[in-house]
Amino acid sequence: MSEKELRLHIDGCKRGDRLSQQWVFERYYRLMFGVCLRYTSDQDRVQDIVQEGFLKVFTNIEGFTSKGSFEGWIRRIMVNTAIDAVRKWKTSALESTEDSELERLSGSEEEEEPMLADSFTVQEVLLAMNKLSPAYRAVFNLYVFDNYSHAEIAEKLHISVGASKSNLAKAKRKIRHLLVLNLRQKVEK
């Protein structure tokens, strides 16, 4: 995809041109599906989120200034849509900070974790993320993958900056722990 081609289609979208819209939709659908998949594991819901996100992309494309990256702009809309959707589905899900099963999991075998030298697949990471509570998952996603600052996360999720930092630290530790467990199982097999 050349920069010129992209710009052409963005302009097309601004005029409401269906072919350009389709081009953008097909060009970014999978990538954005991947983004939204990080926020919720339910594939049907992901599909809804991505559709809703693209609707926002096309209806707001006037607001896209060519200064920034188009992909980044779409991505931000998707993340916003995903957060809103998760919040809508699970009222107060984002406020919960405890995840007893996970607390229990990570409470043991804290010592002597092998280093994560082996690489891990996206699937493994997604599986690990599925075990996080929605609150931890959202903070982890926003910070690690979507480059939000703690201040932005706090504002978005209506939590304090401190809670955002602490949730991130815990989420990181848990993800890492789960990945290590997974690695061990692989080695044992």
Added chain:
Amino acid sequence: MSENLNWIDRLRQSFESFEPKVNGNWNAMQKRLDVSGYSASELDMVSRVKAAQRFAFGASVVAAGLALWMVIPKVAEQDLLSTELENSLVEAKERENGLLIEDAEANAQNVHAAISDEHRSNYLSEGLPLKLDPALIGRSYDAGAVQLDPDVTARTTTTFILNLPEMTVHARPPVEMKEEFTAADAEMNKRNEEGPLAEGDRISATGSLEGESEKGAESANSTSAKSNLEMTAAEEAGFNISVQEACAGTEVSFALNGMDERASVLWNFGDGGFSQQESPSHIYENAGTYDITVSVRAPGDGTIRTRSVENMIVVRPKPAAEMSWEFEESNASRVNVHLIDETMGASSSTWIMGQEDISSSVALKIPGEYYVNLVASNAFGCQDVAVEKIQLGDRKEAIAPAMFSPDGDGRYDTFMPLIVLDLQDDWTLTVWDGMEVVFETNDVRGPWDGSLQDGGRAVSGKSYIWKLETTSTAGDRCLFVDNVLIDGE
């Protein structure tokens, strides 16, 4: 060890071009777009209003046969309805734009535009001190309350100096003056000419406020103005500025050179922040390009001169310093701590403890409380600092005995640091024989009774190292380490 440093970075990489094999349903998308790109709530509104319109129209058709005059108001109502609908949709879309897109720059400019007009009229109509309505300004005051870590020492400050040319105050013919009026002045004039003033235009309406305002009103009336602030050629050409770049989250100081002490000034930082100080400082939270506007008013002069300079300051993003650390091997008097730099997008970083640079592996004495700073810089030279507190305690702080006798005589048979009774958070107690964990518990009811994980028993007369590790909800980790002696007969 190094492969462990950036597991988060590697995590990101593995997701970077992650495209699951799914296909979007363009037809469904197209259908949704066909209903013209309004979001669900708006569509709902559209259909409801349309239903109302249909009803109104149907009703009017029925009525038409009976009495024509009844139709007219109905139709008028229908028009009104559709105009209202249009307006509300436009508003809704604009709102959504603002919320969704989060184009900080565009937002800032909107705020800027909205406020500067409002202010100019406030400024003109009320004189100083200028009353800033926080609701109007939105986030401007938040800028002062940017979250900063308490121990941050590495922030550099930037000073932004504006060199104003000499400010001369002298009389000018009214006609010439009028040419120099800003839009706000013109509007003020217009309003004065229009006679009866709306509520809020107190000055001219009462004409009896404090002298300053009255003068302001006079000069705005243009014919009676005696003084004006003249801009010299240098100033017309643009402000002379000392810096053009700053870092997000870093204080930028602003200063005016050649400022008449009696004059009043209003800075508009372009991100929604304002200041009336002559030399204010301001923190830009987000990266971007900001227009800075300075409005200067000469003493006793009602007119206000505004000069807006484009792209005055480019605020560069700062890295978000992130660190974590792990306890490594320890004996009873010191612990090796491994520091992990998890900052993304940094070009260089330094570990600092106290005043000294340290390496990522550091031996710390027990007991002690240590603050470790990670100073990360990016390609723009913007820095951020992360601070972590490392707390190390010995048996006194953990309220643990120096020895115990696991011989089943009912006296001092088990070992457990009593501080765990006070801990709110998860903790893990491990007992070590050299490099090997021989016992582990996180249950206060499961203290160490001298049994070892391999089924053996602790050896009498031998010292074991124990570690109690805990993490507070705030993310602070604390480690207690000491020896415990198995008391022999």
